Amino acid sequence: MQLTTLIGEPWRDYALLDSGHGRKLERYGRHRFVRPEGQALWSPASDDWQADAEFVPGSDEEGGGQWKFARSVPRDGWELGWQDVRFIAQTTPFRHLGFFPDMAPVWAWMQGQLSDATAPECLNLFGYTGVGTLALASHGARMVHVDASKKSVEGARANARLSGLAEAPVRWLVEDAAKFAGREVRRGRRYDGILLDPPKYGRGPTGEVWRLEEHLPALIADCRRLLDAESRFLFLTVYAVRMSALAIGEMLRQAFADLPGTVEAGELAVREEARGLALPTAIFARWSR
Numbered sequence: 001m002q003l004t005t006l007i008g009e010p011w012r013d014y015a016l017l018d019s020g021h022g023r024k025l026e027r028y029g030r031h032r033f034v035r036p037e038g039q040a041l042w043s044p045a046s047d048d049w050q051a052d053a054e055f056v057p058g059s060d061e062e063g064g065g066q067w068k069f070a071r072s073v074p075r076d077g078w079e080l081g082w083q084d085v086r087f088i089a090q091t092t093p094f095r096h097l098g099f100f101p102d103m104a105p106v107w108a109w110m111q112g113q114l115s116d117a118t119a120p121e122c123l124n125l126f127g128y129t130g131v132g133t134l135a136l137a138s139h140g141a142r143m144v145h146v147d148a149s150k151k152s153v154e155g156a157r158a159n160a161r162l163s164g165l166a167e168a169p170v171r172w173l174v175e176d177a178a179k180f181a182g183r184e185v186r187r188g189r190r191y192d193g194i195l196l197d198p199p200k201y202g203r204g205p206t207g208e209v210w211r212l213e214e215h216l217p218a219l220i221a222d223c224r225r226l227l228d229a230e231s232r233f234l235f236l237t238v239y240a241v242r243m244s245a246l247a248i249g250e251m252l253r254q255a256f257a258d259l260p261g262t263v264e265a266g267e268l269a270v271r272e273e274a275r276g277l278a279l280p281t282a283i284f285a286r287w288s289r
């Protein structure tokens with residue numbers, strides 16, 4: 001399988017400005033932030049980074065740490081946009097800003113897959129603050145958005161209101177992703193597209209445990225049952241896990257062997273504005289008809 005690199009370019013409200021020495025400098029609208037970045041093995045373009053805040057990691061590799069503010073930043077967030085979608089960016093204790101800007105090329109690709117579909121219906125599992133859901137809803141898709149966290153779903157609904165999509169046909173569900181997919185299979189449901197952005201580890205609303213390495217293959221098998229030869233796509237991203245793009249690509253190829261179409265896999269990356277280099281952020285595998 002040939003690996004592909006899917007590179008997110010800077011847009012009006014987001015840019016990776018510079019990176020190096022294990023850190024990255026990004027612009028989120030009018031604010032700039034420095035965050036740790038293990039993949040930035042090179043030297044930065046500039047030694048003089050001006051930022052509103054820096055996330056200083058704790059001693060624990062996986063978590064911990066806190067924001068150190070050099071200037072004041074609205075703690076309850078500020079509005080950003082991508083295409084017609086509006087959403088809130090916010091410094092979170094999890095070192096990110098409340099959405100994942102490296103997903104922009106994924107949102108655009110999914111929109112493209114649906115371009116000639118009439119009233120498509122798509123499923124977003126682990127949907128978080130909903131930018132992916134809204135990117136498709138803004139293109140006329142009916143959506144089912146699933147996330148275990150009530151707070152995330154509330155954030156996603158607030159983003160829908162900001163985007164003028166409060167009345168769009170979106171079902172907002174606080175549910176365990178794997179359990180929901182299994183139930184949809186038993187109900188005989190089908191979708192035109194599925195987006196999956198699972199964390200390494202998570203918990204469903206009633207304590208269901210999600211471990212990516214353990215549970216991903218069964219979830220992909222259920223997703224396959226929710227798609228048919230008329231469906232358009234499945235897009236899977238995997239972050240921060242010891243797993244190769246080739247491995248998730250081959251898993252998807254096996255799961256989709258009986259459907260027409262193509263399976264691709266590779267790395268997601270973000271274009272650095274200073275020098276044009278591509279900073280990898282995740283691996284992906286996708287099926288399209």
Ligand SMILES: C[S@@+](CC[C@H](N)C(=O)[O-])C[C@H]1O[C@@H](n2cnc3c(N)ncnc32)[C@H](O)[C@@H]1O
Nearest residue numbers: 126128147148149176177199202203204210239
């Ligand atoms: C968007 S994913 C994280 C993927 C991300 N790109 C990363 O850095 O790992 C996180 C979302 O998955 C949700 N989540 C975690 N476990 C879940 C589960 N068992 N069922 C449904 N959603 C879950 C969390 O509430 C969160 O909103």
